[in-house]
Amino acid sequence: MREEDMETAIKVVIVGNGAVGKSSMIQRYCKGIFTKEYKKTIGVDFLERQLEVNNEDVRLMLWDTAGQEEFDAITKAYYRGAQACVLAFSTVDRDSFDAVESWKKKVEDEVGEIGMVIIQNKIDLIDDTVVNDEEAEDLAKRLRLRFYRTSVKENLNVEEVFRYLSEKYLDQINCEVEEPETKIAIGQGLMDGGGITNNSKDKDSSKSKNKKIGNGKTSNKHRFKLRNGEDSTIKLEPSKRRTRGKKAIVTAKCVIL
Numbered sequence: 001m002r003e004e005d006m007e008t009a010i011k012v013v014i015v016g017n018g019a020v021g022k023s024s025m026i027q028r029y030c031k032g033i034f035t036k037e038y039k040k041t042i043g044v045d046f047l048e049r050q051l052e053v054n055n056e057d058v059r060l061m062l063w064d065t066a067g068q069e070e071f072d073a074i075t076k077a078y079y080r081g082a083q084a085c086v087l088a089f090s091t092v093d094r095d096s097f098d099a100v101e102s103w104k105k106k107v108e109d110e111v112g113e114i115g116m117v118i119i120q121n122k123i124d125l126i127d128d129t130v131v132n133d134e135e136a137e138d139l140a141k142r143l144r145l146r147f148y149r150t151s152v153k154e155n156l157n158v159e160e161v162f163r164y165l166s167e168k169y170l171d172q173i174n175c176e177v178e179e180p181e182t183k184i185a186i187g188q189g190l191m192d193g194g195g196i197t198n199n200s201k202d203k204d205s206s207k208s209k210n211k212k213i214g215n216g217k218t219s220n221k222h223r224f225k226l227r228n229g230e231d232s233t234i235k236l237e238p239s240k241r242r243t244r245g246k247k248a249i250v251t252a253k254c255v256i257l
Ligand SMILES: Nc1nc2c(ncn2[C@@H]2O[C@H](COP(=O)(O)OP(=O)(O)OP(=O)(O)O)[C@@H](O)[C@H]2O)c(=O)[nH]1
Pocket: 016, 017, 018, 019, 020, 021, 022, 023, 024, 025, 035, 036, 037, 038, 039, 040, 041, 042, 065, 066, 067, 068, 121, 122, 123, 124, 125, 150, 151, 152, 153, 154
């Protein structure tokens, strides 16, 4: 396989209570749209988008899981194979904030430690907030996760969340390539919680394809290796990496333990 054909595929799951804006965030990021109506996610949905990070082509597969507890049994199966995760809560929903840690645990119970971020969505409704800045930042510090305030409605910080997760994942695998036998801790300890880091509007016109998933089957063709695992859930594997003719360069701050 030619090196320029290589590409990194990253499975990202978005979790959090119902109505915090998970589906909206994925729609915004992959299709550039926002809709006001609330349509509860039943089970799981997914969309994908390509982007370039540090000269590498990355394909993000964004899995939108239902926030309602009644779907827990279904959605948990789809966490498997995830390499990154967005933990979402809403500025105007206290329960969703209180549930962040339990969402983290649910994901980690299935996939172990992966790159994660906490997002406080609906920051456009800050005047009606039920979560004060300090407690949100404290949570992020305590969980040692980066924290973004987003507004899917206003298209604020959405791009940044997914770029960060992609960079973090690439750092991780590049470190692993360089030091296969060495235990490595990757920038997990970023405690830069809080603050709207910038308010750039998303403008990438990357390709996206809608994929509706139900009962463990995809309804659409796609280029990733999806195979039925022994436990009859879909397993998603990163397929290949594309580096635009460059060797993977280790730029990460790898800490050798
Ligand atoms: N004001 C405001 N409303 C938002 C924002 N993001 C999403 N919403 C609205 O919040 C509601 C719920 O959004 P969804 O994206 O469906 O929420 P969800 O987390 O996917 O919900 P489940 O599918 O039940 O898990 C919708 O009416 C959206 O239009 C935002 O940033 N600001």
